[in-house]
Amino acid sequence: MKFAVLASDGAARRGRLEFARGTVETPAFMPVGTCGTVKAMTPEELVDIGTEIVLGNTFHLWLRPGLEVIAAHQGLHRFMHWQRPILTDSGGFQVFSLAKLRRLSEAGVHFRSPVDGAEVFLSPEESMRIQRVLGSDVAMQFDECTPYPAGETQARASMELSLRWAVRSRDAYRDGPDGAPPPGVLFGIVQGGMYRALRAASWEGLAKLDLPGHAIGGLAVGEPEEERLRVLEETVPLMPAGRPRYLMGVGRPQDIVAAVARGIDMFDCVMPTRHARNGHLFTSEGVLNIRNAGHARDSSPVDAACDCYTCRHYSRAYLRHLDQAREILGSRLNTIHNLHFYQALMRDIRDAIAASRFGAWRADFERRTARTVAEPVA
Amino acid sequence: MKFAVLASDGAARRGRLEFARGTVETPAFMPVGTCGTVKAMTPEELVDIGTEIVLGNTFHLWLRPGLEVIAAHQGLHRFMHWQRPILTDSGGFQVFSLAKLRRLSEAGVHFRSPVDGAEVFLSPEESMRIQRVLGSDVAMQFDECTPYPAGETQARASMELSLRWAVRSRDAYRDGPDGAPPPGVLFGIVQGGMYRALRAASWEGLAKLDLPGHAIGGLAVGEPEEERLRVLEETVPLMPAGRPRYLMGVGRPQDIVAAVARGIDMFDCVMPTRHARNGHLFTSEGVLNIRNAGHARDSSPVDAACDCYTCRHYSRAYLRHLDQAREILGSRLNTIHNLHFYQALMRDIRDAIAASRFGAWRADFERRTARTVAEPVA
Numbered sequence: 001m002k003f004a005v006l007a008s009d010g011a012a013r014r015g016r017l018e019f020a021r022g023t024v025e026t027p028a029f030m031p032v033g034t035c036g037t038v039k040a041m042t043p044e045e046l047v048d049i050g051t052e053i054v055l056g057n058t059f060h061l062w063l064r065p066g067l068e069v070i071a072a073h074q075g076l077h078r079f080m081h082w083q084r085p086i087l088t089d090s091g092g093f094q095v096f097s098l099a100k101l102r103r104l105s106e107a108g109v110h111f112r113s114p115v116d117g118a119e120v121f122l123s124p125e126e127s128m129r130i131q132r133v134l135g136s137d138v139a140m141q142f143d144e145c146t147p148y149p150a151g152e153t154q155a156r157a158s159m160e161l162s163l164r165w166a167v168r169s170r171d172a173y174r175d176g177p178d179g180a181p182p183p184g185v186l187f188g189i190v191q192g193g194m195y196r197a198l199r200a201a202s203w204e205g206l207a208k209l210d211l212p213g214h215a216i217g218g219l220a221v222g223e224p225e226e227e228r229l230r231v232l233e234e235t236v237p238l239m240p241a242g243r244p245r246y247l248m249g250v251g252r253p254q255d256i257v258a259a260v261a262r263g264i265d266m267f268d269c270v271m272p273t274r275h276a277r278n279g280h281l282f283t284s285e286g287v288l289n290i291r292n293a294g295h296a297r298d299s300s301p302v303d304a305a306c307d308c309y310t311c312r313h314y315s316r317a318y319l320r321h322l323d324q325a326r327e328i329l330g331s332r333l334n335t336i337h338n339l340h341f342y343q344a345l346m347r348d349i350r351d352a353i354a355a356s357r358f359g360a361w362r363a364d365f366e367r368r369t370a371r372t373v374a375e376p377v378a
Numbered sequence: 379m380k381f382a383v384l385a386s387d388g389a390a391r392r393g394r395l396e397f398a399r400g401t402v403e404t405p406a407f408m409p410v411g412t413c414g415t416v417k418a419m420t421p422e423e424l425v426d427i428g429t430e431i432v433l434g435n436t437f438h439l440w441l442r443p444g445l446e447v448i449a450a451h452q453g454l455h456r457f458m459h460w461q462r463p464i465l466t467d468s469g470g471f472q473v474f475s476l477a478k479l480r481r482l483s484e485a486g487v488h489f490r491s492p493v494d495g496a497e498v499f500l501s502p503e504e505s506m507r508i509q510r511v512l513g514s515d516v517a518m519q520f521d522e523c524t525p526y527p528a529g530e531t532q533a534r535a536s537m538e539l540s541l542r543w544a545v546r547s548r549d550a551y552r553d554g555p556d557g558a559p560p561p562g563v564l565f566g567i568v569q570g571g572m573y574r575a576l577r578a579a580s581w582e583g584l585a586k587l588d589l590p591g592h593a594i595g596g597l598a599v600g601e602p603e604e605e606r607l608r609v610l611e612e613t614v615p616l617m618p619a620g621r622p623r624y625l626m627g628v629g630r631p632q633d634i635v636a637a638v639a640r641g642i643d644m645f646d647c648v649m650p651t652r653h654a655r656n657g658h659l660f661t662s663e664g665v666l667n668i669r670n671a672g673h674a675r676d677s678s679p680v681d682a683a684c685d686c687y688t689c690r691h692y693s694r695a696y697l698r699h700l701d702q703a704r705e706i707l708g709s710r711l712n713t714i715h716n717l718h719f720y721q722a723l724m725r726d727i728r729d730a731i732a733a734s735r736f737g738a739w740r741a742d743f744e745r746r747t748a749r750t751v752a753e754p755v756a
Binding site: 035037039064068069072073079080081297298314315317318320321324325327328331332 | 691
């Protein structure tokens, strides 16, 4: 993987990640393919709307269909028919948010599988083994996502554990049991909760590992927006300018813009896909709820300014009807629209930074967002 | 609408239907678009696998989203973004199979809507009004689908009612309330249960209306296969060779082949789409159940002989995984495969008739089918 910053505007950066499987223009948004599919979408449709990288979930794929199945396809790319880069998370976040009866120790986490109730164990070494088998272009270190709120003692212990796990992740990822080189690169994760000193200590520890990219974890876990932005402002400047910075699990369009303004290059979030299936559609004028009865006879598109497949061919009334009738095509068309919205947003952001007009673009974007947050259009 | 028989081989015919909206090669299979969408598919995907006409359901569309909504889109074609021909049923079949508390009279049928419980009334005149608003290229007369089994007295009364409704359908379809010409053509429906004399009487009555096409109704309602084939053999020869013959609601691949051999030109059935969503996939070697654990690690396609999008890019293991995880993409890929199988079957049938080798092709097809019906492949 190579990374280059092509332009910057304030703290915002316009960059490019190059992988053997393809190029990713940054700031980039990664749609989430939890179970080996970005829900409702084919890979061709994802490419069509400008997707260059997707995120896969180690935890879900490990439990179902299981690694033997994916290994029989030589990895996740062939299994899901996606030929461009894949970033996989480490499974840690899902263990802590989904699994019941978990038991944390220095070694790792014992828990019961939500798929079949089996007793399973995830550790830095196991997470690296899984991500090697998946064949991820970017693997993430195994970490503990510090909950919010957390006192300083708890946040410190959690951060220090994640640091020790980072070392074990690095070693296990590099030295696979089969002697083969790793299939991609490993990113570290800065933790430390909402505490400036802990974030700094986390970064100091991670920096020694000299990893090619870094994420900021432990945000988008329920903290107020000002807290998140403060942590970003305190943490990002510590991180090397020449390596990509990934803000995990963020977020709403306005959250992405605010984080780009603070120097973030990569994002992932289930929001566009999940919102789509619930009938919440992103538009240049704000979020539109397609279930609203006001759309029942409306033959106009979701967003007249949008050139996605859905807006070119279907009306609000048709999408509302599909949603009411619980038709699969409704989830499809809504997902196409929302992911197109996100990828178009990222293109706008990149263009604005490249043209040194990100500040003005952002001010305009925030004016529009502020209005629509206060007054949902429909 | 124009219809021409281009070739025949025994009773089997290779024909062509021409509509203002496009050509339909016959024998033709019409995927079912119950609620204004062929479930899980876009129109482009349907065209891609060779679909030339789809079926829409008057009953479902009338109750939801309702005619005002579809009228606001100038009809069903624009509402669902399907530019090729549409045939709509009359709603009669669904009234009798889905609605509770129905009350039948000479005038029509009162029943409670399964969507919202409202008291509604469907009659030949109302069915024609609906199908005119939908803008169907082929509308079907309003009829009563005689149940199976039915005694001769019951079957005769039902058939005679359908004949009287045929006359009212013809009049109402021709003379719309708005004075505008009808948007397409009207087909009549031969009823009469399993009784040769009643089928003949039904045909005699219908023939006087001089409609441009005809369906055989009241089959595929639970009768034994031999009964169905006998009724076809007794009824089809009565019908004029120069007009299309449509066997409603049929069926399995082997049922279609047997009916083509008896002179049928058009078919519709929910089987390929519904089976797909339940993981039953049609192959040249028989039906494959993708839920079978034997497919869990199988990286081969559903059917190595198939060139559909699904078989070109995805494995049995992946499809099984999507089914287990209840992923929308699973329903999509399975539906693409099954509809492709049906359209490829129809192409094979047409080619065999055109080349005067339908008999030999059919014998080979039935050999394969007999084997796989006895021994499901998986």
